[in-house]
Amino acid sequence: MSQENSIFKKWVPQKMVVPIFMITLFPHMMILSLFNMNSTFTASFLDLEVDDLQFLFSLAYAMIVCGLFIHVRFFHFFNVRNYLLTMTMLNIIVLFSMTLTTNKELVLLLRFIQGPLTILEGAILLPIIMANIKNENSKLITYSFLYGLILTGDKITTSIAKFAIQNYNHNMMVYTIMILHVVALTIYVFFFNQNRMFPKKPLYQLNLGGIFLMMISLISGAFFLIYGKKYNWFESSYIVLAFASTLIFSGLFIIHQKTTKRPLFNFEVLQSERVILGIILFFVFYILRSGMSNIYQVMATVWHWHWEYVLEIQYFNVIGSITGIILSFFLVKNKIDFRIIFSVGFTLLAFSMLWFSYLFYQETQLSAITPPLVLQGVSQGMLFTPLVLYIIGSVHPNFSGSASHAGVAARFWTTTIGFSVMQNAVLYLTTKHQFSMVKNLDKSSPIFQEQWANLSNKNSLIHLPNDADLLSAGVLKSKLFNQALLVSNIEIFRVLFILGIITAFIILVYRPIKNRLFA
Structure with a gap:
């Protein structure tokens, strides 16, 4: 970009542009990480229902998906300076409004507004940073930095x-x-002048009808998946309505895009083999990642680790993620076949799941849980950036926007589905095992009688006999639940291990996967 057409003021040193604007990414990424926090762990110290918190995250992320459809139009209408000033000030207003209320409905509305503002604020910073990195790997460097923040930012925000x-x-x-x-x-x-980064185009024909259809589809789908367990699925009219709305509005969106002159999403991108494979791999990736919420649940419920301690432990996962991101950078930079990167990454992720499955005892030491936490971080860091590049690097530049939309929408659905799968799997298996344990409990067993006597004697010292028996029964029931939870997670993590190994094997034998990013 020549000095005359530069979007920066004349006094700004070129070498300062990239580091300064990477700093400006932090507030944007902190808001994004609020939507990416582990809802099971976060709810434990914010005193909120897990379902409500996850829906709050999904609502905002759904609006991010919708905001992606029109962000390029805003880039062309505003100059960069006015655009960023406007979006940043709107974000500050929304954030300040959130400090003034605890009303659930109003907070949901503010999150609804915050979603698209977040993506509109941050999306333009990426091409600015890429354009000013004087390196043939500028895209890879920027994406590695961005996705490193996504993988680790939730821990920083939680801190x-x-x-x-x-x-x-x-x-x-x-x-x-x-x-x-x-x-x-x-x-x-102080850094930007009034010059434009893109030619000016009028802000009309935004296809708001299509965005509205997509928005209703995503929000309805999130409600169905997140609250289905709470309302006993199709026994509730709310869940039936949400499911029907998801199908109807998704269908209407597809019809609308097929018939409109200026579609938001080009469905031809789904004819790309690599886009479809990338979306499937993203789905498996997030299903495997969703198991981490179970780990933190066991830490709090069974091992009784304080949430501050659990937060500190998560930084072992951060160390692994950063290591994986750096490793993936050098692998992609050296043009290592995506097939090798994915097969190794999913194998490591699978073995971290297997490792976790051997740690579900009544008591576990930090030294035992640290290695699989690091391994899980390495594997997810190794997979994330290559998966994104694999999808968007497989299509013609004219379709790259639609490929990115497909990837972001896939992330929304896989995150929400992963949460729903884990919540329902834990509920079903824990209930099943707890019922089996109660049914087969041998009250004449010396071990049972000894534990019952110890509990009863302890409680009878400070309570009446009937109250002591009730308290003892409650403690025993809690122990049975904890044991059922541990057994359930052993089964879940071994299934996740099998899923990861099968995925890695299919990647190895599926020959059409090729490294075409640099072709």
């Missing part, structure tokens, strides 16, 4: 939440993100 809750209140976390936005706002004011 900020922990600090805010311990020393101030929950709003302090929001204030921190607001301060970072103000820093970014200051950078935009």
